[in-house]
Amino acid sequence: xxxxxxxxxxxxxxxxxxxxxxxxxxxxxxxxxxxxxxxxxxxxxxxxxxxxxxxxxxxxxxxxxxxxxxxxxxxxxxxxxxxxxxxxxxxxxxxxxxxxxxxxxxxxxxxxxxxxxxxxxxxxxxxxxxxxxxxxxxxxxxxxxxxxxxxxxxxxxxxxxxxxxxxxxxxxxxxxxxxxxxxxxxxxxxxxxxxxxxxxxxxxxxxxxxxxxxxxxx
Numbered sequence: 001x002x003x004x005x006x007x008x009x010x011x012x013x014x015x016x017x018x019x020x021x022x023x024x025x026x027x028x029x030x031x032x033x034x035x036x037x038x039x040x041x042x043x044x045x046x047x048x049x050x051x052x053x054x055x056x057x058x059x060x061x062x063x064x065x066x067x068x069x070x071x072x073x074x075x076x077x078x079x080x081x082x083x084x085x086x087x088x089x090x091x092x093x094x095x096x097x098x099x100x101x102x103x104x105x106x107x108x109x110x111x112x113x114x115x116x117x118x119x120x121x122x123x124x125x126x127x128x129x130x131x132x133x134x135x136x137x138x139x140x141x142x143x144x145x146x147x148x149x150x151x152x153x154x155x156x157x158x159x160x161x162x163x164x165x166x167x168x169x170x171x172x173x174x175x176x177x178x179x180x181x182x183x184x185x186x187x188x189x190x191x192x193x194x195x196x197x198x199x200x201x202x203x204x205x206x207x208x209x210x211x212x213x214x215x216x217x218x
Contacts, residue, residue, distance in 0.1 A: 023070060026065055135173065
């Protein structure tokens with residue numbers, strides 16, 4: 001395997017040197033993984049165990065030519081984006097925002113890459129199965145679409161995103177939810193914030209739901 005890998009690597013280097021401006025070379029560079037150097041030592045003499053991860057992450061997109069939008073029309077770039085977001089980004093909203101902003105800013109080297117990258121990342125987190133990821137979609141919507149940076153968005157797109165974000169932005173984890181006006185069993189209207197207690201639990205259920213009928217008494 002090592003012999004074959006060395007042969008392939010040699011062929012690739014010769015090909016890239018011979019045809020530096022070809023699209024094939026652009027693709028070959030896109031799949032080259034960052035080579036992590038030897039792990040440095042910390043002041044106490046121990047190896048820095050986080051160095052390989054930090055170096056690999058920082059240099060993960062080094063071989064992507066963001067100024068050439070043709071790469072966005074291949075599966076290579078999408079695969080790299082997905083791997084990066086799934087495996088290298090800390091799954092916390094503030095960390096994700098910082099990292100995706102970094103990628104998007106780099107993608108501005110060409111309009112096509114900017115459009116594809118922003119749209120792909122927004123869609124990726126919009127479909128996420130994890131709680132709290134709506135903070136990412138709200139952030140991307142406000143920073144890039146509602147600010148006018150996404151010049152390709154139509155007035156209808158902006159109108160829809162503005163309306164949606166006005167709702168979502170108030171429902172994010174850690175945010176203060178909009179007040180609710182509810183009628184109790186005696187017909188009296190009570191607002192959520194008129195309930196002055198340390199903790200308030202909102203329990204949504206349907207009287208005709210079989211699962212609700214079973215679990216609500218519990």
